[in-house]
Amino acid sequence: MVAVGTASIGTAAASECLERITIRTRAGVFDAVAAGPKTGRKVLLLHGFPEFGIEWEAQLRMLAGAGFRAVAPDQRGYSRGVRPAGIEHYQLDHQVRDVRGFADSLGWGRFDLVGHDWGAAVAWVAAARYGGRVRSLTAVSVPHLGAFEKALREDPDQQERSKYMDRFRRPTPIPEDELLAKPLVIPGAPAAHVDEYNKRLREPGALTAALNWYRANDFTGYPDRVAVPTLFIASEDPAVAPSGIEDTKNWVTGPYRLEKLPEGGHFLPEVAAPAVSELLITHLRGVR
Secondary structure (H helix, E strand, O other): OEOOOOEEEOOOOHHHOEEEEEEEEOOEEEEEEEEOOOOOOEEEEEOOOOOOHHHHHHHHHHHHHOOOEEEEEOOOOOOOEOOOOOHHHHOHHHHHHHHHHHHHHHOOOOEEEEEEOHHHHHHHHHHHHOOOOEEEEEEEOOOOHHHHHHHHHHOHHHHHHOHHHHHHOOOOOHHHHHHHOOOOOOOOOOHHHHHHHHHHOOOOOHHHHHHHHHHHOOOOOOOOOEOOOEEEEEEOEOOEOHHHHHHHHHHEOOOEEEEEEOOOOOOHHHHOHHHHHHHHHHHHHOOO
């Protein structure tokens, strides 16, 4: 269930005010950011690495202003209350089940699902697995995992772009020490967001948990196609080769639209917030 007595964030108009909430699930208590009327159409937004739910601030405010109820949890390992030890707890099926747990706890029957980076990976699988509850999917930056895994196997360009994952998968604390040696930088992202990421990733066990997503997963084993209406937003991305982006259409059986932004790189929800927000709201309004 959602905690009562939430704290507001910022000074925006009441309809666009952000709230800090908690979501109690069988896995534990997740922190989250929420906005919009509780009677509004439900939207769940999943963040990527190395971000937290607040990466969706611009989209949360936009959705709230349009009458939606939007919630962006800090996912497994990022939430203080769900930070289990052990790499096996970060295998992707756990995060996919967390999506169902969020919806159940929030009392949502059907909802629209949005994800970026690792959040997109989770969202692709959840949309295929829970098609009876997911009304629509919006994936940002990361292709369907079937397309991405194929690119990792067959495309030297994607193999080169993904070498950073091998560095992240090294045993604790080697990559942690390297990443914490200097402040995290995301050019173009709001400074307040980056400050929060730097602060929270320095909590005991937080960065190890975030890196365990890489250690636990190789992207194989998720061939199910997505049948719900889907929007995929991509750009010139140093981490994602064009082959997986183009192949994603072959992994969606429902209405599908690819939007390529001319710039923005990988961290599109923050760096290209206005464009992502506009595409998202247009997509949602087009799905009944």
